[in-house]
Amino acid sequence: MAREVARSTQALRVTLKKLPRPLDWYSATLLLGIKLADADKTLADITRLGLLYLFSLSGLHVFYVVKTLRHLLKLLRLPRWLEILVILGVLPVYVILGGASASLVRAVWMCWLKLATSRIKGVHLKLATIWAVVLLLELWRYPALFYQLGAQLSYLLTLVIITSKTSSNWLFNLKLNAFSAPLVLYYTYQWNFLTFLITGWMNLIFEYIILPVTFIGAVIPFLQNLAAQILQLISTGLTLLARAPSNFVFGRPPLIMVLLWLGVLLWLQGSSKKLRWSALLGISYFLTFLLLRYPLSSEIVYFDIGQGDCTLIRERFSRRVILIDTGGKVHFAMPNWKKRPTKTSGETIVANYLLSKGITQIDQLYLTHQDADHVGNFPSLSRSIKINQMIVPAGMEDLPSFKRRLAKSTVAPKAVKGVTDKVSLSDPHLKLLHPFTRGQGTNADSLVLWLDFYGLKCIFTGDLDRKGELAIIKKYPDLTATVLKTGHHGSKTATDPKFVRQLAPKVAIISAGRHNRYGHPNKETLVTLQDAKVSYYVTAKVGMIKLTEMLGHFSFWDLKDN
Template sequence: MSFLILSFSWVGVIVFLGWQFRIWKTGSKQIWRINLLFCIFWIGYIFLWNQIQQKQAIVDQTNINGHLVMHADEYEVDGDLLKIQAKWLEGHQKVQAYYRIKEKNEKKRWLASSKTVTYTFSGKIRQVSLPTNENEFNFRRFEASRNIVNAINIEELQVSSSKIKSSLLDRLLAYLHYLRKKMLLYLQKLPQPLSLLAEVLLLGYQKQDFNNTLEKIRLLGLSYLFSLSGMHVFYLISAFKWIFQRMRITRETTENIILIILPIYGILGGCSLSLMRSIGMAFITLISRKFFLIKITTIESWSFVLLVNLFYAPASIFDFGAQLSYLLTLILLLNKNSSAVLLGIRLTFFSIPLVLWNTYQWNLLTIFLTVVIVPFFEWLIMPCVILGSLIPLVSEACNTILVQSVNILTAIANFPTNIIYGKPPLFWIVFWMFLSILLMLGKHKRILVALCISSYFFVFMWIHYPLYGEIVYIDIGQGDSTLIRTPYNKSITLIDTGGKVSFQTEKWQTRHSKTNGETIVANYLLSKGISSLDRLILTHQDADHVGNFPSISKLISIKRVYVPAGMEKLSSFQHRLVKSSIKQNHVYPVKIGDLIDDPNINILHPTKEGQGTNADSVVLEYNFYGVPCLFTGDLDKDNEIALIKRLPNLQVDILKLGHHGSKTSSDESFIHALRPKYAIISAGRQNRYGHPNEETLETLRKNHIPYMLTAEKGMIKLVYKYNKIKISNFADENKITSFNFE
């Protein structure tokens, strides 16, 4: 019900109706009445929660001044960027905020801070952005799972001079957050990787430094290890019981103390979903037995905690960690008496659909590793992390074991066993989950296994060998990146990679977050099962066209790189090439008349060797099933005019406007000579350059040329399907514009 209301789909409707039919088939009128009342209540509650979220959302960017209450453990310093979760007092809500640190000493103060402080701020606030590309991470939904709807870009931030009244509960929470930050500062002094693993497993804190380790675990299909990381709650409770028993403290007193400790540790542990699930189950079990004299089963406590979680944060149903945590914990509870091998196989079968839906890849070794890794993680990794963190005398020994463990995982992750599968449709995710349930029930196993394997193979082939071709103008913000692929993925070309112009000069300002080349371009390619490009064409040297080249090359194999003649000699390009995974002999300089390894691509510019500037931009014509498409990089007006003088008969149907719609490109005589039937403009939202320029848009209107802008429409697609070519965009995903290109 939460899923249907917050993200409607017909697959969800079918699942919901199937569930209702199953309840009706029980034949119990009492169960049916209770179910009906619960459905009415829950649907009403989710609608109400959603309305409150929408009411709090600030749709249009607004200038604001106000106060933020900030706990020291709820912000992260990344280079010169401060990422904050804080309570906005005037708005009576929690917000995500960003602030650019101005000085190195200011950064040091933030890193050392351990107190809850109220700050005054000024800046701009707006609802958290939606994704603008297909399969892009939905950050708005992620923040909604934490009951956050707005984001603030802070311009000025300083400690508040006025005292803000706070309740006893607020002061208690502030103290617990203070303790957590002190613990984090202590753990940061431990050797690596003990420090990073202790932060994420014990305190639920994940830094950028942990991404490399986590990426190796992800490649092995073992992401669920951190979804089940609440297993250390078992160690915590067992340790307290053992200690109190030796101190001759009664069982009743012990349970009272544990009931107090569990919620406190929940806050100290960062309130992560997996941790709160584990704490909640232990807490409910103790409460029911102690105060209500009821012994509830682990399944019942699991169910109750899930309901409480969804009541508090309905959008957490979309969180990958929450999905894995609750699903795999349920599988563990239902298979207590199963062998390690059978349990590993079942955990794998249930996790595959969710992992493919979220990461698009799977490792052939995962089934084997699942059998081995769960006891390895539970009886070696977790004890080493706990003991190494709490007992300084054994820290080095525990860290040595962890170093070897991480090295083993890294070595295995480097095996060529990882499969880029792509993102399956939602129908198949539900279908595979249903098959996994039937397999666990134990009937018709051979038929079900055969059906499972054949369906995975069918979907794999469907994703990797599409029946249609497409040109995808990716919304990369202020930059350019375009994908061209033919049916069955016979030919795959990427023109430019996007990238941000960096003005950072000092080392302390360097940020470690992923580039949008990884999170948008490579993410889209992987979601379509694309792990290799036949060619990458870099039109010129500007960072907003080539900046993401190194980061993309580490995720996607690139066979050939084409650059305008002369650019391959530039130190800036050579610097990027060294940082990439591309070898020098795979770089090919081109100019007019040069042939490349695709007969549908015709190089029209540059005419001679240059410096990779705007004037030297690679201009290429692509024949897309009889529809000529032109890509001009950032070519300036003078060279546009020279181009049509050289090629007076050049005409195109689809024109990718030069220089993001700047007035320095798209000369009226150039546009008039080409006579395009449609224009595409790639530019960032509210960019500092004012792209696209009104002069350029007026030129298009004067020549009666319709256009789409990525800043307004997001990803734009030109699709060849069933012998027809249609244009669609991400913002209007259900609206497809047809044009006659004959």
């Protein structure tokens, strides 16, 4: 039986996937509550406009399913009790075939309980009670589901709708926006100023055009193309609105603030002091925004970017934001049919972290050399985060491979600067130690940066080899560093024992991917660090490593015992 259900579910998904675009995406999302792999663009536009709550409430289409069933059963002249009994039997089957998504389960079981209890004398359950019962059942069945934004919005906004006493459409839309804002900010870190202006219209378009057109297009074959064209017009309109310069990056508020905001909003539902508490709510948003965008602490973040390098340096109050390398992936040639639209780790890891901290621009991006695992992500990163200046080892700016990447980015060629150690940097706390001459952007030409981080000395060496390391300590015989970012991901081609002895670091950071095919970090490098009594941390083992400074106190975060 279970196998037959699984086959039926899969067959239904395959059938919907064959529908013309974008009817396939709308049908899969609204009718089954699943997301197709190639629908990220549509979902990104909806999220950017703050309209994700509409699709979290996609169970509204259950209303159309039940209504259609009742019309069909009336044609058969069945008695009302038998009509309801048939619907009660069909709805659970629909949940199973639909993949049991959060919004679908919520809508179906709320409808099922309402119909079932309506046939019991003396039992009149309120919608809020039914909502609570379904919520408890789902928490028991699949608690991990509620880590998802869609599930959280689905249940929260359903509660708001069934308990709302607001008759004004304007106030009702304001309420929906107010309740969705804390969760949307927590998961996406941004808000769109157009959201409130278009919410009212989108509610009508969603209920009277998107849902019916999707439902009709999915079940009536000869209307599929027409339905797809209508939905394409709507999608195009959403894309145009999403591109408008109306998005505001807030940052990720602390979870305690999200819970506080939601608690206050729920309390305001029945409070008479709405104006005073609304003002306090607004002030708390503003203060949270200030602390996110202009933090009191400084930080150095060594990203867990896989087999690559990427490091963030951020001064308190965001006075200066510097990124050293962006990570990236080496791509091997493959036929077009194997290629899939995927986001880079520059978007999913680096940009995601920066936006969560309210960072919208990078003052300087230092690319240590041309290898893809150090520079491959900068084009995709530049589309999310503005890059004011890009600094590369002299000679690399003229390479055809670099120019091709630059053309795919939003960075202007005039913002790129090739440097050697003879160039003075604008940041007095940051010194450029290498390269000595123009090169070709190879490992041997890597930028080497030395940072005075509030008295803590840090060095970043790119993929510089041992020969280059020895040349640096020969030129700078007094050079020391407390924190060493080891060269070339812990390869034995770098981290020369003489280099380590002169620097005398207390801590070494090794950026390497889990189970990488190069065997990084090399055992020889680890022995070198152990002999010099240097504690080391590998991103492949401990994940992202964060060094923070506040009022002269330093802390390592996100570390496990090595």
